[in-house]
Amino acid sequence: xxxxxxxxxxxxxxxxxxxxxxxxxxxxxxxxxxxxxxxxxxxxxxxxxxxxxxxxxxxxxxxxxxxxxxxxxxxxxxxxxxxxxxxxxxxxxxxxxxxxxxxxxxxxxxxxxxxxxxxxxxxxxxxxxxxxxxxxxxxxxxxxxxxxxxxxxxxxxxxxxxxxxxxxxxxxxxxxxxxxxxxxxxx
Amino acid sequence: xxxxxxxxxxxxxxxxxxxxxxxxxxxxxxxxxxxxxxxxxxxxxxxxxxxxxxxxxxxxxxxxxxxxxxxxxxxxxxxxxxxxxxxxxxxxxxxxxxxxxxxxxxxxxxxxxxxxxxxxxxxxxxxxxxxxxxxxxxxxxxxxxxxxxxxxxxxxxxxxxxxxxxxxxxxxxxxxxxxxxxxxxxxxxxxxxxxxxxxxxx
Numbered sequence: 001x002x003x004x005x006x007x008x009x010x011x012x013x014x015x016x017x018x019x020x021x022x023x024x025x026x027x028x029x030x031x032x033x034x035x036x037x038x039x040x041x042x043x044x045x046x047x048x049x050x051x052x053x054x055x056x057x058x059x060x061x062x063x064x065x066x067x068x069x070x071x072x073x074x075x076x077x078x079x080x081x082x083x084x085x086x087x088x089x090x091x092x093x094x095x096x097x098x099x100x101x102x103x104x105x106x107x108x109x110x111x112x113x114x115x116x117x118x119x120x121x122x123x124x125x126x127x128x129x130x131x132x133x134x135x136x137x138x139x140x141x142x143x144x145x146x147x148x149x150x151x152x153x154x155x156x157x158x159x160x161x162x163x164x165x166x167x168x169x170x171x172x173x174x175x176x177x178x179x180x181x182x183x184x185x186x187x
Numbered sequence: 188x189x190x191x192x193x194x195x196x197x198x199x200x201x202x203x204x205x206x207x208x209x210x211x212x213x214x215x216x217x218x219x220x221x222x223x224x225x226x227x228x229x230x231x232x233x234x235x236x237x238x239x240x241x242x243x244x245x246x247x248x249x250x251x252x253x254x255x256x257x258x259x260x261x262x263x264x265x266x267x268x269x270x271x272x273x274x275x276x277x278x279x280x281x282x283x284x285x286x287x288x289x290x291x292x293x294x295x296x297x298x299x300x301x302x303x304x305x306x307x308x309x310x311x312x313x314x315x316x317x318x319x320x321x322x323x324x325x326x327x328x329x330x331x332x333x334x335x336x337x338x339x340x341x342x343x344x345x346x347x348x349x350x351x352x353x354x355x356x357x358x359x360x361x362x363x364x365x366x367x368x369x370x371x372x373x374x375x376x377x378x379x380x381x382x383x384x385x386x387x388x389x
Contacts, residue, residue, distance in 0.1 A: 017264060019263070055320075056295065056299060060269075065300035089289065096274055099259075109386075110384035111380045113379045113388040114350075115376055116254040116255065118258065119258050122368055126228075131332070134321075151318075155321075155322050159328070159330075163329050170240075174221075176323050176329075179322045180325070
């Protein structure tokens, strides 16, 4: 079978079966491209994992693009990404349609009433782990709070003032990147 | 609900970009593309940033719809940020909205990674690249904190005990006990189905 078609199909399957966010997709990708087809080696796969974590963009899409590029160049990257999002597109549009049709049922409304506070909590958890990451360079609760990154604190404080001053999100992200570079050059 | 509609109207009037127009699609594409290009991290990071843009800056959609969509995106298979952008796009401007947001979410990583794949070593160990990424991460942190606190404030303002308890329980479960968000969402959905069907919770 044509490699691009196969790539598309494999990533379609991964997109359909991985539930639970970016990291959850990595074992599926490994099973398909490393263990089953031997398209890339385990070392390359670990590289992909590292890169996907540190570059902008959702981890799953990053990984699909990287794997696709390794296997079949830019067309491979496009095909792998397309395959990955195809099941999402179909399922999400289906759910949207169902919500439109049955969204007024009290059972659905009740369920969503329970989910909304949950999402608020999950966003707060993400916020907290990002504070650990920004200020202490660790993903979980810092073991030593005195061991902080002064550059991180400075940028975070400036950024928080900027948010309060209603600076647009994109200007803020861009400015923070520049601030990181400037502080890196100075300190 | 009325209050939310009012807020929505205010924001639309303020920036005067009406969903469905050509200008709207361009602004939607541009802002989603740039957020996706500059955000390091998964769904729970990019969604607060998109929320800040769509809800707080442009008023194209409200808090409630965004939270519903986030919860559904978390529960469906696939990449959470992509799921959310598909549904947010549809909610704002139908199928065209979906096409615009999905393209704008997927293109930046596609471009960046394709370039990086060729310069892996240069990229992974470069101090200045690391510092730019570090800076952007701090910027994203500030936005997530702001969005999170704002949502918590609104949750408490409603003065309903059960939703507050759900939020507190989920927060503790995911933070202290590392419970997978999938299971949190599942349990809270069941609680909602059984206990929160009264219209006052809507």
